[in-house]
Amino acid sequence: MSAPTLSPLLTAAVQDRTSGATGVARQVLDGLAEFVHDPVTLRAVVAPLPGLLPGYASMWHIARAANADDPGPALRAIREQLDRDVEASVATATRLLHQRGGWARTAPSSALVKAVAAQLPAGTVDAPGTEGLLPVTGIAGADAISPTRVLNIKGTLALAQSIPTIVVTTSLKLAPERVFDGLGSPLFERIPLSAFWAVVLDGELLTPAEVGRRAAALR
Secondary structure (H helix, E strand, O other), X not given: OOHHHOOHHHHHHHHOOOOHHHHHHHHHHHHHHHHOOOHHXXXXXXXXXXXXXXXXOHHXXXXXXHOOOOHHHHHHHHHHHHHHHHHHHHHHHHHHHHHHOOEEEEOOOOHHHHHHHOOOOOXXXXXXXXXXXXXXXXXXXXXXXXXXXXXXXOOHHHHHHHOOEEEEEOHHHEOOHHHHOOOOOOOEEEEEHHHOOEEEEOOEEXXXXXXHHHHHOOO
């Protein structure tokens, strides 16, 4: 099965280059909802998605749910939890940045990063001339997080190496190392998880080590 044989909603998700990993995951989940009463077709439709969206750990979680004994509730649970986790992570990251004050620099393309930046004071995000002024905090999203690494848009590593940088994300981006090894595209780079200052995961402010342990616990 290739992209043109997918439903219109799923085809749009596969072709989306602007919504980021979270936005694409929402579209995929909404597109799969029409197949939940036909498990055989559902599994056939979901099978090519990880290959068509090779940079997104969320596709691994979604494919697992689609192949569950009762896929409808499993997929709905992911969809509902995703919205709650996104809201919680954006709120926590925004509070943290308000507390730190100063300026923020962002890694592009993440919907969560854009949502956080939109709630910061005007002129404090990616403003020119802030080099050398403190504090400056980096904000990045994640397309996948393994026990040891983060997969995200190119430029994220340079950001994390230059200033304290937080990752704003959800548990849908966590993946075991063996799954993470199969993810990626020319647009992404792999960054040591330890390069980041902190991770906001589902609204919790965590150390990179704690997030790595959560990813390692996945089977």
